[in-house]
Amino acid sequence: MNRRHLMASAAALMTALAAPAYAQDEPLKVGFIYVGPIGDGGWTYQHDQGRLAIEEEFGDRVETTYIESVPEGADAERALTQLALAGNQLIFATSFGFMDPVINVAQRFPDVKFEHATGYKTAENVATYDARFYEGRAVIGTIAGHMTESNRIGYIGSFPIPEVIQGINSSFIHARKVNPDVEMRIVWAYSWFDPAKEAEAANALLAEGVDVILQHTDSTAPLAQAEAAGAIGFGQASDMAQYKPSPRVASIIDEWSPYYIKRVQAMLDGTWESGSSWAGIGDGEVVIGEITDAVPAEVKAEAEALRDAIGSGEYHPFTGPLNKADGTVWLAEGEVATDEMLQSMDFFVEGITAQIPQ
Amino acid sequence: MIQLVPRSGNAPLWQIATPVLAVLATMLVGGLIFGLMGYDPVAAIRTIFWDPLFGPASGYSRPQLLVKAAPLILIASGLAIGFRAGIWNIGAEGQYIIGAITGAAVALALYPLEAWWLFPLMVAAGMAGGWAWGMIPALLRNWFGASEILVSLMLVYVAQRVAAWMAFGPMRNPQGMGFPGSRNLQQYPSAANPELIAGTGAHWGVVAAAFAVLATWLLMSRHIRGFHIRAAGTAPRAARFAGVNPATLVAFCLGLSGALAGAAGLFEVAGPAGQITDRIGVGYGFTAIIVAFLGRLHPVGILLAGLLLALTYIGGELAQLTMGLPAATVQVFQGMLLFFLLGFDLLTRFQIRRRITA
Numbered sequence: 001m002n003r004r005h006l007m008a009s010a011a012a013l014m015t016a017l018a019a020p021a022y023a024q025d026e027p028l029k030v031g032f033i034y035v036g037p038i039g040d041g042g043w044t045y046q047h048d049q050g051r052l053a054i055e056e057e058f059g060d061r062v063e064t065t066y067i068e069s070v071p072e073g074a075d076a077e078r079a080l081t082q083l084a085l086a087g088n089q090l091i092f093a094t095s096f097g098f099m100d101p102v103i104n105v106a107q108r109f110p111d112v113k114f115e116h117a118t119g120y121k122t123a124e125n126v127a128t129y130d131a132r133f134y135e136g137r138a139v140i141g142t143i144a145g146h147m148t149e150s151n152r153i154g155y156i157g158s159f160p161i162p163e164v165i166q167g168i169n170s171s172f173i174h175a176r177k178v179n180p181d182v183e184m185r186i187v188w189a190y191s192w193f194d195p196a197k198e199a200e201a202a203n204a205l206l207a208e209g210v211d212v213i214l215q216h217t218d219s220t221a222p223l224a225q226a227e228a229a230g231a232i233g234f235g236q237a238s239d240m241a242q243y244k245p246s247p248r249v250a251s252i253i254d255e256w257s258p259y260y261i262k263r264v265q266a267m268l269d270g271t272w273e274s275g276s277s278w279a280g281i282g283d284g285e286v287v288i289g290e291i292t293d294a295v296p297a298e299v300k301a302e303a304e305a306l307r308d309a310i311g312s313g314e315y316h317p318f319t320g321p322l323n324k325a326d327g328t329v330w331l332a333e334g335e336v337a338t339d340e341m342l343q344s345m346d347f348f349v350e351g352i353t354a355q356i357p358q
Numbered sequence: 359m360i361q362l363v364p365r366s367g368n369a370p371l372w373q374i375a376t377p378v379l380a381v382l383a384t385m386l387v388g389g390l391i392f393g394l395m396g397y398d399p400v401a402a403i404r405t406i407f408w409d410p411l412f413g414p415a416s417g418y419s420r421p422q423l424l425v426k427a428a429p430l431i432l433i434a435s436g437l438a439i440g441f442r443a444g445i446w447n448i449g450a451e452g453q454y455i456i457g458a459i460t461g462a463a464v465a466l467a468l469y470p471l472e473a474w475w476l477f478p479l480m481v482a483a484g485m486a487g488g489w490a491w492g493m494i495p496a497l498l499r500n501w502f503g504a505s506e507i508l509v510s511l512m513l514v515y516v517a518q519r520v521a522a523w524m525a526f527g528p529m530r531n532p533q534g535m536g537f538p539g540s541r542n543l544q545q546y547p548s549a550a551n552p553e554l555i556a557g558t559g560a561h562w563g564v565v566a567a568a569f570a571v572l573a574t575w576l577l578m579s580r581h582i583r584g585f586h587i588r589a590a591g592t593a594p595r596a597a598r599f600a601g602v603n604p605a606t607l608v609a610f611c612l613g614l615s616g617a618l619a620g621a622a623g624l625f626e627v628a629g630p631a632g633q634i635t636d637r638i639g640v641g642y643g644f645t646a647i648i649v650a651f652l653g654r655l656h657p658v659g660i661l662l663a664g665l666l667l668a669l670t671y672i673g674g675e676l677a678q679l680t681m682g683l684p685a686a687t688v689q690v691f692q693g694m695l696l697f698f699l700l701g702f703d704l705l706t707r708f709q710i711r712r713r714i715t716a
Contacts, residue, residue, distance in 0.1 A: 031679075037684075037685060037686070065678075065679055065680075065682070066678070067675055067678045067679060067685070068678070068684070068685040069685040069686075070685075071637060071640040071641075072635060072637050073630070073631040073632070073633075073635065073637065073638070073640060074425070074626065074629075074630030074631045074632075074640075075640060075671075077630065078422050078425075078426075078672070078675070079675055081418060082415065082418070082419075082675055082676065082679055083679065085415045085418055086415070086679050086680070096537070097539075097635060097637060100542050100544075100632055100633065104544075120537070159526065159538060159636070160526060161537055161538060162537070190519075190522050190636070357526065357527075
């Protein structure tokens with residue numbers, strides 16, 4: 001063994017010994033930007049729970065930081081850049097409006113991986129993720145259809161975008177399936193989180209004789225209004241358990257932990273790849289919160305059976321025959337909607353008389 | 359016994375000293391609050407006020423100060439003129455939003471035309487939009503005696519709804535798959551407002567802000583209209599005798615501050631923000647009110663105050679990132695600044711004397 005060889009093998013040995021030790025000393029830095037405060041009790045709260053789940057799962061191997069209440073637009077771009085400059089290797093941006101800023105910053109930091117919630121633009125180092133909330137809507141739509149006595153259910157929409165329209169259609173289809181007389185009233189709050197506006201919207205619905213309220217906004221205000229009027233509703237984004245057993249008779253919970261843990265694991269393993277994830281009940285990302293005793297046992301059983309059928313992939317909430325509101329055929333008998341159809345959904349299904357605001 | 363005795367003249371020393379005192383008091387009380395919350399107060403204050411300027415990542419954050427300060431300075435320069443005349447435009451946020459919309463409308467209508475005159479035309483349209491939105495409270499005050507404070511403020515909420523309508527309706531990106539938000543102007547070369555020199559953060563809005571500081575300083579100190587404004591603010595009756603037409607002055611002040619706010623909106627939407635969304639207004643119009651007062655309604659003061667407020671934004675983010683301080687910190691800081699400024703303002707108009715009671 002000549003001298004050079006010795007040196008080389010010594011160096012190789014050193015590297016082999018040092019590399020894993022180094023990897024363990026330096027935790028993976030994971031950053032988050034949130035559109036709201038972590039105490040909003042809804043959307044951002046659930047994402048932050050996902051962040052805490054990462055910390056619990058990986059302990060010292062990760063270090064997480066977050067910036068909350070980041071306005072969408074220019075501020076988001078700066079916040080993302082600061083996270084990247086601070087050495088975060090994986091960054092989650094948890095609002096639709098962060099989309100273009102994520103793409104811009106990702107171009108400048110090709111070695112940092114980005115994850116953008118609910119958007120549609122990906123890149124080599126930008127993945128997107130979303131949850132199939134419409135699966136949960138089918139379950140609570142079933143409960144709503146059974147529970148309404150006035151045959152009028154109300155829906156507080158946030159914004160007329162595909163995700164929300166999917167939810168309205170899915171809950172309506174399944175409410176009507178169990179109750180052919182059911183009608184749906186829709187009020188747009190034009191906000192994801194605005195207790196005052198949501199309360200106003202709930203009151204407008206209640207005044208129209210609605211006795212079951214579904215919401216795609218994140219505050220508990222509609223539940224408070226429903227309680228005062230003797231109507232019922234559902235928890236949204238988080239469980240909203242303080243309104244159990246009624247008016248909150250069930251809930252749709254956004255559970256991001258499984259996805260976050262999976263993606264951090266991929267980073268640690270060095271197997272992270274860009275892509276678009278759209279997981280639902282089956283993957284544990286959309287969870288139906290406890291259905292309370294305010295719901296009759298057979299309705300509860302039916303709702304749970306539907307949940308399980310969706311979770312196992314045996315049933316898809318958008319299965320034909322289904323027509324659009326204008327009477328034209330959308331899905332033929334037995335046909336199942338594709339993800340592309342759902343992601344650009346801009347129409348109501350037949351039976352909903354409201355118009356989508358343009 | 360402590361007694362307040364009105365000063366006979368104004369105290370030039372206190373005019374300059376009170377903003378500095380207010381900043382120091384904010385740091386002190388802010389540090390105290392952080393200490394009580396269990397954070398290291400010295401580190402927190404250093405992170406917010408020092409690190410963005412001279413810290414490890416200051417190469418990025420220094421240019422960002424300009425980006426964040428430019429709209430504040432531009433808007434505050436206009437507001438200060440009105441404030442000195444006793445004309446209270448509280449609705450710069452609305453004028454900012456409308457300016458962004460009218461300016462972007464020009465680009466979106468002509469897309470994908472490339473021409474050198476497009477951007478100047480957008481600036482003109484943005485200013486015209488802001489001006490027009492400012493003229494509504496002006497005319498209502500001149501014709502019906504309506505309070506411009508209330509009208510301009512309420513028009514902010516109208517402007518926000520217009521922005522939502524535009525983002526979801528007429529201005530929605532036809533290639534956006536049904537999602538809200540206009541085309542991204544950053545990707546439209548003739549309409550974009552990019553960094554003029556890479557790495558400086560300086561876009562046309564920064565240039566315009568510098569120009570506004572100079573122009574308003576000349577106006578207030580050299581021009582007869584500046585004299586009228588100052589006269590109307592300090593002695594309205596005397597101003598009338600000096601030939602000031604109050605109606606013209608109201609229209610001038612609201613129109614000018616509206617136009618500058620509109621320009622700020624346009625520079626933002628064509629540059630850092632990129633697109634019209636329902637959340638195009640991120641509060642610059644309101645924060646600019648603090649900037650105007652912190653800057654003593656003087657152009658140079660406004661320049662410094664704008665940079666200081668930008669510092670609290672960027673430093674506040676850094677503090678969240680590195681120390682986990684809550685996002686509300688920034689708002690608390692800005693609130694305290696204004697509070698202490700108004701408190702210490704007492705010293706410019708009153709002397710504190712100790713009265714000896716027998």
